[in-house]
Amino acid sequence: MNEQPEQFTFDFLESTAQIVGGATEDLKIKIGDFAGPLDLLLFLIRQEQANIFDIPIARITEKYLEYIRLMKRLDISIAADFIVMAATLIEIKSRMLLPRDPFADEEEEVDDPRKELVDRLLEYEQFKTAAGMLYERSTIEQAIFTRGPIESDENNSEIDATVFDLLTVFQKIVARHVDEIKMEIEREEISLADMMRALKKRIFEFGEVSMLKFFEEMHSKRELVTAFVAVLEIVRTESVKLTQAVTFGDVILKKV
Amino acid sequence: MNLEEIESPVKEARSPGELVALVEALIFVGEEPVTTKVMAEVLDEERESVEAAIEQLQREFLARESGLQVREIAGGWQLATRTDFHEEVRKFLKTRPAAKLSLAALETLAVIAYKQPVTVPEILEIRGVQSASAIKTLLDKRLIVAKGRKEAVGRPMQYGTSKDFLIQFGLSDLTELPSIEDFEDLIQ
Numbered sequence: 001m002n003e004q005p006e007q008f009t010f011d012f013l014e015s016t017a018q019i020v021g022g023a024t025e026d027l028k029i030k031i032g033d034f035a036g037p038l039d040l041l042l043f044l045i046r047q048e049q050a051n052i053f054d055i056p057i058a059r060i061t062e063k064y065l066e067y068i069r070l071m072k073r074l075d076i077s078i079a080a081d082f083i084v085m086a087a088t089l090i091e092i093k094s095r096m097l098l099p100r101d102p103f104a105d106e107e108e109e110v111d112d113p114r115k116e117l118v119d120r121l122l123e124y125e126q127f128k129t130a131a132g133m134l135y136e137r138s139t140i141e142q143a144i145f146t147r148g149p150i151e152s153d154e155n156n157s158e159i160d161a162t163v164f165d166l167l168t169v170f171q172k173i174v175a176r177h178v179d180e181i182k183m184e185i186e187r188e189e190i191s192l193a194d195m196m197r198a199l200k201k202r203i204f205e206f207g208e209v210s211m212l213k214f215f216e217e218m219h220s221k222r223e224l225v226t227a228f229v230a231v232l233e234i235v236r237t238e239s240v241k242l243t244q245a246v247t248f249g250d251v252i253l254k255k256v
Numbered sequence: 257m258n259l260e261e262i263e264s265p266v267k268e269a270r271s272p273g274e275l276v277a278l279v280e281a282l283i284f285v286g287e288e289p290v291t292t293k294v295m296a297e298v299l300d301e302e303r304e305s306v307e308a309a310i311e312q313l314q315r316e317f318l319a320r321e322s323g324l325q326v327r328e329i330a331g332g333w334q335l336a337t338r339t340d341f342h343e344e345v346r347k348f349l350k351t352r353p354a355a356k357l358s359l360a361a362l363e364t365l366a367v368i369a370y371k372q373p374v375t376v377p378e379i380l381e382i383r384g385v386q387s388a389s390a391i392k393t394l395l396d397k398r399l400i401v402a403k404g405r406k407e408a409v410g411r412p413m414q415y416g417t418s419k420d421f422l423i424q425f426g427l428s429d430l431t432e433l434p435s436i437e438d439f440e441d442l443i444q
Contacts, residue, residue, distance in 0.1 A: 035359045036385030081385040120384065122440070127382060129439040130366035131359070137425045142353045143342030144327075144426070146334060149287055 037085035038124040040067065045121075052121060055114055057096055061089040092117060165244050166211065169251050170228050173215040189222055195230040203240055203255055211251040272309070275301065276316070279309040280326075289332025289423070330422035331429055357393070364390040365399060369421070370436050373403040373414035391415065399424065 034040040044063045050056050068086055071078050095113040112118075190198075202209050211231065218224040231253065234240055239256040270278070278299055283290050292310070296303045310333060314326045324335050337345050346352075357365065364387045367379050379387045394400040403416040417430070427433065 035363050036383050038384040079385065085384065120382075123382060124384065126436050126439040127363060127366045127370070130370060130433075130436060131362040133434065133439075134362055134366055134369070134425060135356070137427075138357070140339060141424055141426045143339045145337045145342075145345050145349070147284075 035128070036079075037082045038121060039128065040064065040082070041085065042121060042125060042128070052118060055118065057089065057093050057114060061086075061093050064089055088117065165248070166228075166231065166242065166251050168248055169211050170215060170224070173212070173218075174221065174224060176216075189220075190226060192226055192229055192233070195223075195226050196233055199227070199230050199234055199253075200238065203234070203238075203253055208252050208254045211253060214253075270299075270301075272312070275299070275305060275309045276312045279306060280313050283310075283313075283326065283333050283335050286332070286334070289328075289330050289334045291332040294332075327426075328428045329426060330419050357397075358390070360385075360387065361390040361393045365394055365417075365421075368394070368400050368415050369417050369430070369433060372416035373406070374416075375406050375408075375412040375414050377412060 034043065041060070041064065044060055044067070045052055045055060048056065048059060048063065050060065065086060068078060068082060071082075092113045199209065199214065202214075214231075215224060215227055218227050234253070235242060241254050241256050242251050243254055244251050279295060282295050282298065292303055292306050295301075296306045299306065310326065316322075317324060317326055323338055323341055325338055327334055327336055363383055364379060367382050368374055371378065371382070376387065376391065379391075391400070395402075397420075398418055399421045400415045401418045403414045405411040406414050421427075422429065
Protein backbone atom coordinates (compact mmCIF):
# COMPACT_ATOMS: atom_id res chain seq x y z
CA MET A 1 0.00 0.00 0.00
CA ASN A 2 1.22 3.42 -0.87
CA GLU A 3 1.32 6.08 1.71
CA GLN A 4 -1.63 8.37 1.50
CA PRO A 5 -0.35 11.29 -0.55
CA GLU A 6 -0.84 14.86 0.50
CA GLN A 7 -3.83 16.48 -1.08
CA PHE A 8 -4.17 20.07 -2.20
CA THR A 9 -7.50 21.40 -3.16
CA PHE A 10 -7.60 23.65 -6.18
CA ASP A 11 -9.24 26.90 -5.27
CA PHE A 12 -10.76 27.00 -8.71
CA LEU A 13 -14.08 25.15 -8.86
CA GLU A 14 -13.63 23.75 -5.44
CA SER A 15 -14.20 20.04 -5.07
CA THR A 16 -14.12 19.40 -8.77
CA ALA A 17 -10.38 19.40 -9.16
CA GLN A 18 -7.64 18.29 -6.83
CA ILE A 19 -3.93 17.97 -7.07
CA VAL A 20 -2.98 14.69 -5.48
CA GLY A 21 0.57 13.64 -4.78
CA GLY A 22 3.52 14.33 -2.53
CA ALA A 23 6.48 16.58 -3.17
CA THR A 24 8.68 13.80 -4.51
CA GLU A 25 6.14 12.17 -6.73
CA ASP A 26 4.87 13.36 -10.06
CA LEU A 27 1.92 15.57 -9.59
CA LYS A 28 -1.33 13.88 -10.28
CA ILE A 29 -4.41 15.89 -10.93
CA LYS A 30 -7.72 14.44 -10.06
CA ILE A 31 -10.73 15.98 -11.68
CA GLY A 32 -13.98 15.60 -9.81
CA ASP A 33 -15.64 12.29 -10.43
CA PHE A 34 -18.08 13.18 -13.14
CA ALA A 35 -19.69 10.28 -14.88
CA GLY A 36 -20.34 12.45 -17.95
CA PRO A 37 -21.29 15.90 -19.22
CA LEU A 38 -24.83 15.65 -17.83
CA ASP A 39 -23.38 14.85 -14.42
CA LEU A 40 -21.09 17.90 -14.62
CA LEU A 41 -23.98 20.08 -15.74
CA LEU A 42 -26.14 18.95 -12.83
CA PHE A 43 -23.28 19.72 -10.47
CA LEU A 44 -22.85 23.23 -11.89
CA ILE A 45 -26.59 23.95 -11.74
CA ARG A 46 -26.66 22.89 -8.12
CA GLN A 47 -23.51 24.82 -7.31
CA GLU A 48 -25.08 27.95 -8.79
CA GLN A 49 -28.24 27.15 -6.87
CA ALA A 50 -30.19 27.54 -10.06
CA ASN A 51 -33.65 26.18 -10.79
CA ILE A 52 -33.41 23.27 -13.16
CA PHE A 53 -36.65 24.37 -14.87
CA ASP A 54 -35.24 27.84 -15.46
CA ILE A 55 -31.55 27.33 -16.08
CA PRO A 56 -29.55 30.59 -16.33
CA ILE A 57 -28.05 29.28 -19.54
CA ALA A 58 -25.46 32.05 -20.05
CA ARG A 59 -24.00 31.63 -16.59
CA ILE A 60 -24.04 27.84 -16.67
CA THR A 61 -22.50 27.75 -20.14
CA GLU A 62 -19.72 30.02 -18.94
CA LYS A 63 -19.02 27.79 -15.91
CA TYR A 64 -19.11 24.72 -18.07
CA LEU A 65 -16.63 26.15 -20.55
CA GLU A 66 -14.42 27.27 -17.69
CA TYR A 67 -14.30 23.73 -16.50
CA ILE A 68 -13.46 22.41 -19.95
CA ARG A 69 -10.71 25.03 -20.26
CA LEU A 70 -9.36 23.99 -16.88
CA MET A 71 -9.17 20.41 -18.05
CA LYS A 72 -7.36 21.54 -21.18
CA ARG A 73 -4.92 23.67 -19.22
CA LEU A 74 -4.14 20.72 -17.02
CA ASP A 75 -3.55 18.80 -20.21
CA ILE A 76 -6.26 16.28 -19.51
CA SER A 77 -7.74 14.66 -22.53
CA ILE A 78 -11.37 15.60 -22.65
CA ALA A 79 -13.92 13.04 -23.68
CA ALA A 80 -15.61 14.03 -26.92
CA ASP A 81 -18.97 13.86 -25.16
CA PHE A 82 -18.00 16.84 -23.00
CA ILE A 83 -17.26 18.90 -26.11
CA VAL A 84 -20.57 17.89 -27.69
CA MET A 85 -22.35 19.19 -24.60
CA ALA A 86 -20.38 22.46 -24.78
CA ALA A 87 -21.59 22.92 -28.35
CA THR A 88 -25.16 22.15 -27.32
CA LEU A 89 -25.00 24.75 -24.53
CA ILE A 90 -23.62 27.41 -26.86
CA GLU A 91 -26.34 26.64 -29.37
CA ILE A 92 -29.08 26.97 -26.77
CA LYS A 93 -27.54 30.20 -25.51
CA SER A 94 -27.52 31.73 -28.98
CA ARG A 95 -31.07 30.59 -29.72
CA MET A 96 -32.22 32.31 -26.56
CA LEU A 97 -30.64 35.56 -27.71
CA LEU A 98 -32.65 35.56 -30.92
CA PRO A 99 -35.69 37.82 -30.83
CA ARG A 100 -39.05 36.11 -31.20
CA ASP A 101 -40.61 36.16 -34.63
CA PRO A 102 -42.99 39.16 -34.49
CA PHE A 103 -45.21 37.59 -37.18
CA ALA A 104 -45.51 34.28 -35.37
CA ASP A 105 -48.97 33.20 -34.35
CA GLU A 106 -49.72 34.57 -30.89
CA GLU A 107 -51.54 31.37 -30.00
CA GLU A 108 -48.66 29.16 -30.94
CA GLU A 109 -46.58 27.96 -28.03
CA VAL A 110 -42.98 28.89 -28.50
CA ASP A 111 -40.75 26.06 -27.46
CA ASP A 112 -38.18 26.96 -24.86
CA PRO A 113 -34.77 26.15 -26.41
CA ARG A 114 -33.79 24.71 -23.03
CA LYS A 115 -36.64 22.23 -22.89
CA GLU A 116 -34.88 19.29 -24.51
CA LEU A 117 -31.83 19.71 -22.30
CA VAL A 118 -33.96 19.97 -19.16
CA ASP A 119 -35.80 16.78 -20.10
CA ARG A 120 -32.52 14.97 -20.61
CA LEU A 121 -31.13 16.29 -17.32
CA LEU A 122 -34.22 15.15 -15.42
CA GLU A 123 -34.17 11.73 -17.02
CA TYR A 124 -30.45 11.40 -16.35
CA GLU A 125 -30.88 12.41 -12.73
CA GLN A 126 -33.41 9.61 -12.24
CA PHE A 127 -30.88 7.05 -13.37
CA LYS A 128 -28.14 8.68 -11.34
CA THR A 129 -30.35 8.26 -8.27
CA ALA A 130 -31.14 4.69 -9.32
CA ALA A 131 -27.38 4.05 -9.55
CA GLY A 132 -27.05 5.29 -5.98
CA MET A 133 -29.78 2.90 -4.90
CA LEU A 134 -27.96 0.01 -6.60
CA TYR A 135 -24.77 1.03 -4.82
CA GLU A 136 -26.51 0.87 -1.44
CA ARG A 137 -28.09 -2.46 -2.27
CA SER A 138 -24.76 -4.01 -3.27
CA THR A 139 -23.16 -2.71 -0.07
CA ILE A 140 -25.83 -4.46 1.97
CA GLU A 141 -25.46 -7.62 -0.12
CA GLN A 142 -21.72 -7.69 0.50
CA ALA A 143 -22.42 -8.04 4.21
CA ILE A 144 -24.28 -11.31 3.61
CA PHE A 145 -22.56 -14.64 3.08
CA THR A 146 -23.79 -18.01 1.89
CA ARG A 147 -22.04 -21.29 2.46
CA GLY A 148 -19.39 -22.49 0.02
CA PRO A 149 -20.16 -25.23 -2.51
CA ILE A 150 -20.47 -28.77 -1.16
CA GLU A 151 -17.88 -31.22 -2.48
CA SER A 152 -19.71 -33.60 -4.76
CA ASP A 153 -19.22 -35.69 -7.89
CA GLU A 154 -20.80 -32.86 -9.81
CA ASN A 155 -18.09 -30.32 -9.04
CA ASN A 156 -15.25 -32.82 -8.90
CA SER A 157 -15.89 -34.75 -12.07
CA GLU A 158 -13.47 -36.29 -14.49
CA ILE A 159 -11.80 -33.80 -16.73
CA ASP A 160 -13.42 -33.71 -20.13
CA ALA A 161 -10.90 -34.81 -22.68
CA THR A 162 -10.28 -32.97 -25.91
CA VAL A 163 -9.03 -34.16 -29.28
CA PHE A 164 -5.58 -32.99 -28.22
CA ASP A 165 -5.59 -35.32 -25.22
CA LEU A 166 -6.57 -38.09 -27.58
CA LEU A 167 -3.71 -37.17 -29.85
CA THR A 168 -1.27 -37.25 -26.95
CA VAL A 169 -2.33 -40.78 -26.06
CA PHE A 170 -2.04 -41.73 -29.71
CA GLN A 171 1.47 -40.31 -29.99
CA LYS A 172 2.57 -42.25 -26.91
CA ILE A 173 1.48 -45.49 -28.54
CA VAL A 174 3.08 -44.65 -31.85
CA ALA A 175 6.33 -43.84 -30.09
CA ARG A 176 6.26 -47.21 -28.37
CA HIS A 177 5.52 -48.95 -31.65
CA VAL A 178 8.48 -47.36 -33.38
CA ASP A 179 10.81 -49.53 -31.34
CA GLU A 180 8.74 -52.67 -31.62
CA ILE A 181 7.96 -52.77 -35.29
CA LYS A 182 11.10 -53.44 -37.20
CA MET A 183 9.60 -54.56 -40.42
CA GLU A 184 6.18 -54.21 -41.93
CA ILE A 185 4.87 -57.20 -43.73
CA GLU A 186 2.22 -56.71 -46.36
CA ARG A 187 -0.98 -58.01 -44.89
CA GLU A 188 -4.64 -57.57 -45.22
CA GLU A 189 -5.48 -54.21 -43.67
CA ILE A 190 -8.61 -53.66 -41.67
CA SER A 191 -10.92 -51.03 -43.19
CA LEU A 192 -12.16 -47.96 -41.32
CA ALA A 193 -15.72 -49.29 -41.39
CA ASP A 194 -14.60 -52.60 -39.83
CA MET A 195 -12.55 -50.78 -37.23
CA MET A 196 -15.52 -48.60 -36.28
CA ARG A 197 -17.76 -51.64 -36.05
CA ALA A 198 -15.30 -53.43 -33.78
CA LEU A 199 -14.85 -50.41 -31.53
CA LYS A 200 -18.59 -49.74 -31.33
CA LYS A 201 -19.24 -53.33 -30.42
CA ARG A 202 -16.74 -53.11 -27.61
CA ILE A 203 -18.09 -49.81 -26.27
CA PHE A 204 -21.62 -51.14 -26.12
CA GLU A 205 -20.53 -54.41 -24.63
CA PHE A 206 -18.35 -53.02 -21.85
CA GLY A 207 -19.75 -49.50 -21.48
CA GLU A 208 -16.27 -48.04 -21.69
CA VAL A 209 -13.04 -48.64 -23.53
CA SER A 210 -9.54 -47.54 -22.59
CA MET A 211 -7.95 -45.78 -25.54
CA LEU A 212 -4.49 -46.77 -24.41
CA LYS A 213 -5.40 -50.46 -24.44
CA PHE A 214 -7.33 -50.21 -27.69
CA PHE A 215 -4.44 -48.57 -29.53
CA GLU A 216 -1.95 -51.00 -28.10
CA GLU A 217 -3.74 -53.90 -29.76
CA MET A 218 -2.92 -52.51 -33.17
CA HIS A 219 -0.19 -54.26 -35.11
CA SER A 220 1.00 -51.64 -37.53
CA LYS A 221 1.19 -47.91 -37.87
CA ARG A 222 -1.46 -48.05 -40.54
CA GLU A 223 -3.81 -49.92 -38.25
CA LEU A 224 -3.12 -47.43 -35.52
CA VAL A 225 -4.03 -44.54 -37.78
CA THR A 226 -7.19 -46.34 -38.83
CA ALA A 227 -8.04 -46.94 -35.16
CA PHE A 228 -7.46 -43.28 -34.36
CA VAL A 229 -9.71 -42.08 -37.18
CA ALA A 230 -12.31 -44.63 -36.08
CA VAL A 231 -12.30 -43.11 -32.57
CA LEU A 232 -12.73 -39.60 -33.98
CA GLU A 233 -15.57 -40.76 -36.20
CA ILE A 234 -17.37 -42.53 -33.38
CA VAL A 235 -17.06 -39.54 -31.07
CA ARG A 236 -18.46 -37.38 -33.84
CA THR A 237 -21.35 -39.59 -34.88
CA GLU A 238 -22.31 -41.72 -31.89
CA SER A 239 -23.42 -40.80 -28.40
CA VAL A 240 -20.17 -41.56 -26.66
CA LYS A 241 -17.99 -39.22 -24.65
CA LEU A 242 -14.32 -38.94 -23.96
CA THR A 243 -13.16 -38.55 -20.39
CA GLN A 244 -9.76 -38.27 -18.86
CA ALA A 245 -8.99 -38.61 -15.16
CA VAL A 246 -5.54 -37.03 -15.26
CA THR A 247 -4.13 -34.53 -17.71
CA PHE A 248 -1.94 -36.39 -20.25
CA GLY A 249 -3.30 -39.67 -18.88
CA ASP A 250 -5.33 -42.37 -20.54
CA VAL A 251 -8.53 -41.36 -22.34
CA ILE A 252 -11.64 -43.43 -21.75
CA LEU A 253 -14.40 -43.75 -24.33
CA LYS A 254 -17.73 -43.97 -22.54
CA LYS A 255 -21.23 -44.77 -23.64
CA VAL A 256 -23.47 -41.80 -22.80
CA MET B 257 -31.76 -33.02 -9.60
CA ASN B 258 -32.76 -36.65 -9.83
CA LEU B 259 -36.45 -36.90 -9.06
CA GLU B 260 -36.87 -40.64 -9.55
CA GLU B 261 -34.72 -41.50 -6.58
CA ILE B 262 -36.65 -39.34 -4.20
CA GLU B 263 -40.17 -40.33 -5.21
CA SER B 264 -41.41 -43.17 -3.11
CA PRO B 265 -44.19 -45.48 -4.28
CA VAL B 266 -46.27 -45.06 -1.15
CA LYS B 267 -46.78 -41.46 -0.16
CA GLU B 268 -47.07 -41.03 3.54
CA ALA B 269 -48.52 -37.89 5.00
CA ARG B 270 -45.85 -35.70 6.54
CA SER B 271 -46.33 -33.71 9.66
CA PRO B 272 -46.08 -29.94 9.18
CA GLY B 273 -42.91 -29.93 11.29
CA GLU B 274 -41.31 -32.53 9.08
CA LEU B 275 -42.09 -30.49 5.97
CA VAL B 276 -40.48 -27.42 7.53
CA ALA B 277 -37.39 -29.49 8.31
CA LEU B 278 -37.27 -30.90 4.76
CA VAL B 279 -37.57 -27.44 3.25
CA GLU B 280 -34.71 -26.32 5.49
CA ALA B 281 -32.58 -29.26 4.28
CA LEU B 282 -33.25 -28.52 0.61
CA ILE B 283 -32.49 -24.82 0.96
CA PHE B 284 -29.30 -25.71 2.80
CA VAL B 285 -27.93 -27.99 0.08
CA GLY B 286 -29.03 -25.83 -2.85
CA GLU B 287 -26.03 -24.39 -4.67
CA GLU B 288 -28.27 -21.64 -6.00
CA PRO B 289 -31.43 -20.15 -4.54
CA VAL B 290 -34.00 -22.99 -4.48
CA THR B 291 -37.40 -22.20 -5.96
CA THR B 292 -40.69 -23.09 -4.32
CA LYS B 293 -41.62 -24.95 -7.51
CA VAL B 294 -38.60 -27.26 -7.35
CA MET B 295 -39.17 -27.97 -3.66
CA ALA B 296 -42.84 -28.75 -4.28
CA GLU B 297 -41.87 -31.15 -7.08
CA VAL B 298 -39.14 -32.91 -5.12
CA LEU B 299 -41.24 -33.27 -2.00
CA ASP B 300 -44.41 -34.03 -3.94
CA GLU B 301 -46.28 -31.36 -2.02
CA GLU B 302 -48.58 -28.51 -2.96
CA ARG B 303 -46.84 -25.20 -3.55
CA GLU B 304 -48.98 -23.60 -0.88
CA SER B 305 -47.80 -26.09 1.75
CA VAL B 306 -44.17 -25.45 0.79
CA GLU B 307 -44.73 -21.69 0.97
CA ALA B 308 -46.27 -22.06 4.41
CA ALA B 309 -43.32 -24.22 5.50
CA ILE B 310 -40.84 -21.57 4.31
CA GLU B 311 -42.71 -18.89 6.26
CA GLN B 312 -42.66 -21.08 9.34
CA LEU B 313 -38.94 -21.69 8.86
CA GLN B 314 -38.29 -17.96 8.60
CA ARG B 315 -40.24 -17.37 11.80
CA GLU B 316 -38.23 -20.06 13.59
CA PHE B 317 -34.91 -18.53 12.52
CA LEU B 318 -36.05 -15.12 13.70
CA ALA B 319 -37.47 -16.43 16.96
CA ARG B 320 -34.24 -18.04 18.08
CA GLU B 321 -32.14 -15.11 16.84
CA SER B 322 -30.19 -17.38 14.54
CA GLY B 323 -26.95 -16.32 12.89
CA LEU B 324 -28.58 -17.38 9.66
CA GLN B 325 -31.52 -16.05 7.75
CA VAL B 326 -33.81 -17.56 5.13
CA ARG B 327 -34.07 -15.02 2.35
CA GLU B 328 -35.89 -14.79 -0.95
CA ILE B 329 -33.55 -13.95 -3.79
CA ALA B 330 -33.50 -14.30 -7.59
CA GLY B 331 -36.84 -16.11 -7.51
CA GLY B 332 -35.68 -18.69 -4.97
CA TRP B 333 -34.77 -19.23 -1.33
CA GLN B 334 -31.35 -19.13 0.24
CA LEU B 335 -29.73 -19.60 3.62
CA ALA B 336 -27.30 -16.81 4.43
CA THR B 337 -25.60 -15.16 7.35
CA ARG B 338 -27.13 -12.19 9.07
CA THR B 339 -26.08 -8.77 7.78
CA ASP B 340 -24.94 -7.54 11.19
CA PHE B 341 -22.37 -10.35 11.51
CA HIS B 342 -20.48 -9.30 8.39
CA GLU B 343 -17.34 -8.12 10.18
CA GLU B 344 -16.79 -11.35 12.10
CA VAL B 345 -17.69 -13.55 9.12
CA ARG B 346 -15.36 -11.61 6.86
CA LYS B 347 -12.57 -11.87 9.42
CA PHE B 348 -13.10 -15.63 9.58
CA LEU B 349 -13.21 -16.05 5.80
CA LYS B 350 -10.27 -13.67 5.46
CA THR B 351 -11.99 -11.86 2.60
CA ARG B 352 -12.20 -8.22 1.71
CA PRO B 353 -15.27 -6.61 0.27
CA ALA B 354 -15.31 -7.02 -3.51
CA ALA B 355 -14.16 -4.06 -5.59
CA LYS B 356 -16.96 -1.58 -5.98
CA LEU B 357 -18.31 -0.74 -9.38
CA SER B 358 -17.32 2.65 -10.76
CA LEU B 359 -19.82 5.47 -10.96
CA ALA B 360 -19.99 5.04 -14.73
CA ALA B 361 -20.58 1.28 -14.44
CA LEU B 362 -23.30 1.76 -11.81
CA GLU B 363 -25.09 4.35 -13.94
CA THR B 364 -24.90 2.14 -17.00
CA LEU B 365 -26.21 -0.78 -14.95
CA ALA B 366 -29.10 1.35 -13.69
CA VAL B 367 -30.05 2.33 -17.25
CA ILE B 368 -29.88 -1.31 -18.38
CA ALA B 369 -31.87 -2.56 -15.37
CA TYR B 370 -34.71 -0.13 -15.97
CA LYS B 371 -34.75 0.07 -19.76
CA GLN B 372 -33.97 -3.52 -20.75
CA PRO B 373 -33.63 -4.73 -23.38
CA VAL B 374 -31.61 -1.66 -24.31
CA THR B 375 -28.97 -0.90 -26.96
CA VAL B 376 -25.67 0.95 -26.59
CA PRO B 377 -26.92 4.05 -28.49
CA GLU B 378 -29.96 4.19 -26.21
CA ILE B 379 -27.70 4.11 -23.15
CA LEU B 380 -25.57 6.90 -24.67
CA GLU B 381 -28.73 8.95 -25.20
CA ILE B 382 -29.60 8.80 -21.50
CA ARG B 383 -26.12 9.05 -20.00
CA GLY B 384 -24.77 11.56 -22.52
CA VAL B 385 -21.45 9.73 -22.55
CA GLN B 386 -19.93 6.67 -24.21
CA SER B 387 -20.44 3.58 -22.08
CA ALA B 388 -18.34 1.00 -23.93
CA SER B 389 -15.87 0.27 -21.13
CA ALA B 390 -18.62 0.25 -18.49
CA ILE B 391 -20.56 -2.30 -20.58
CA LYS B 392 -17.46 -4.46 -20.88
CA THR B 393 -16.94 -4.37 -17.10
CA LEU B 394 -20.59 -5.33 -16.52
CA LEU B 395 -20.34 -8.17 -19.05
CA ASP B 396 -17.10 -9.42 -17.45
CA LYS B 397 -18.76 -9.39 -14.05
CA ARG B 398 -21.74 -11.23 -15.57
CA LEU B 399 -24.15 -8.61 -14.30
CA ILE B 400 -25.56 -8.08 -17.76
CA VAL B 401 -26.08 -10.37 -20.73
CA ALA B 402 -26.68 -9.85 -24.44
CA LYS B 403 -30.38 -10.19 -25.21
CA GLY B 404 -30.35 -10.53 -28.99
CA ARG B 405 -30.31 -7.86 -31.65
CA LYS B 406 -32.80 -5.08 -32.16
CA GLU B 407 -34.66 -4.97 -35.46
CA ALA B 408 -33.39 -1.50 -36.27
CA VAL B 409 -30.77 0.03 -38.54
CA GLY B 410 -27.44 -1.70 -37.93
CA ARG B 411 -29.18 -4.39 -35.83
CA PRO B 412 -27.56 -3.20 -32.59
CA MET B 413 -27.06 -5.65 -29.71
CA GLN B 414 -29.49 -5.34 -26.83
CA TYR B 415 -28.52 -5.85 -23.21
CA GLY B 416 -30.41 -6.90 -20.10
CA THR B 417 -29.58 -7.82 -16.51
CA SER B 418 -28.64 -11.38 -15.51
CA LYS B 419 -29.57 -13.69 -12.65
CA ASP B 420 -26.24 -12.76 -11.05
CA PHE B 421 -27.45 -9.16 -11.02
CA LEU B 422 -30.48 -10.17 -8.95
CA ILE B 423 -28.29 -12.15 -6.55
CA GLN B 424 -25.60 -9.48 -6.14
CA PHE B 425 -28.15 -6.76 -5.56
CA GLY B 426 -30.37 -8.84 -3.30
CA LEU B 427 -33.42 -8.76 -5.54
CA SER B 428 -36.06 -11.43 -5.76
CA ASP B 429 -36.98 -10.33 -9.28
CA LEU B 430 -36.90 -7.18 -11.41
CA THR B 431 -40.28 -5.96 -10.15
CA GLU B 432 -38.62 -5.49 -6.75
CA LEU B 433 -36.67 -2.53 -8.13
CA PRO B 434 -38.27 0.72 -6.98
CA SER B 435 -40.04 2.32 -9.93
CA ILE B 436 -38.00 4.92 -11.79
CA GLU B 437 -40.82 7.46 -11.41
CA ASP B 438 -40.35 7.31 -7.64
CA PHE B 439 -36.88 8.74 -8.11
CA GLU B 440 -38.39 11.72 -9.90
CA ASP B 441 -40.45 12.55 -6.81
CA LEU B 442 -37.38 12.08 -4.67
CA ILE B 443 -35.36 14.57 -6.70
CA GLN B 444 -37.91 17.38 -6.76
